[in-house]
Amino acid sequence: xxxxxxxxxxxxxxxxxxxxxxxxxxxxxxxxxxxxxxxxxxxxxxxxxxxxxxxxxxxxxxxxxxxxxxxxxxxxxxxxxxxxxxxxxxxxxxxxxxxxxxxxxxxxxxxxxxxxxxxxxx
Numbered sequence: 033x034x035x036x037x038x039x040x041x042x043x044x045x046x047x048x049x050x051x052x053x054x055x056x057x058x059x060x061x062x063x064x065x066x067x068x069x070x071x072x073x074x075x076x077x078x079x080x081x082x083x084x085x086x087x088x089x090x091x092x093x094x095x096x097x098x099x100x101x102x103x104x105x106x107x108x109x110x111x112x113x114x115x116x117x118x119x120x121x122x123x124x125x126x127x128x129x130x131x132x133x134x135x136x137x138x139x140x141x142x143x144x145x146x147x148x149x150x151x152x153x154x
Contacts, residue, residue: 034060034122034129040100048075058104058129063114063122068107077102077140097136101126105144109152116152120144 038057042050056068076099104126108119120141127137 034058034125036100036126036129040103042074042103045073049073050076052103056100056103058100058122058126060122060125062125063118066104066108066122068103072103072107072110074103074106076106098127098130098132098140100130101132101140109148112153116148119152120148 036057037059038055040056041053043053044050050073052068052070052072052074054070058066060066077097101123105119105123108114108122109116114122123144124137124141127140128134132140
């Protein structure tokens with residue numbers, strides 16, 4: 033099972049933006065060790081454009097959960113070091129490692145599969 037080996041330490045620098053004060057490390061089952069370096073900026077699991085009812089309801093159900101996992105996912109989407117599909121799978125495993133319920137982790141995963149294509153850099 034995937035697990036975080038460090039603690040998430042951030043400072044809020046904008047309305048939605050946080051910067052990592054120390055490396056965040058996930059020992060992931062499939063992708064080995066993923067390290068998000070100190071100084072990386074994240075917006076956690078915010079959805080910038082809620083353009084349909086599905087995404088609005090989804091956001092309401094997942095908001096406030098999974099900041100560790102969302103940071104890993106933001107990093108993977110920003111760097112493109114793994115495919116979008118692999119990054120979304122890491123998100124699910126990281127959410128479970130963080131203690132997020134299966135049903136809520138699945139909703140996160142479904143949300144990024146439906147609405148994340150435009151945010152992926154690669």
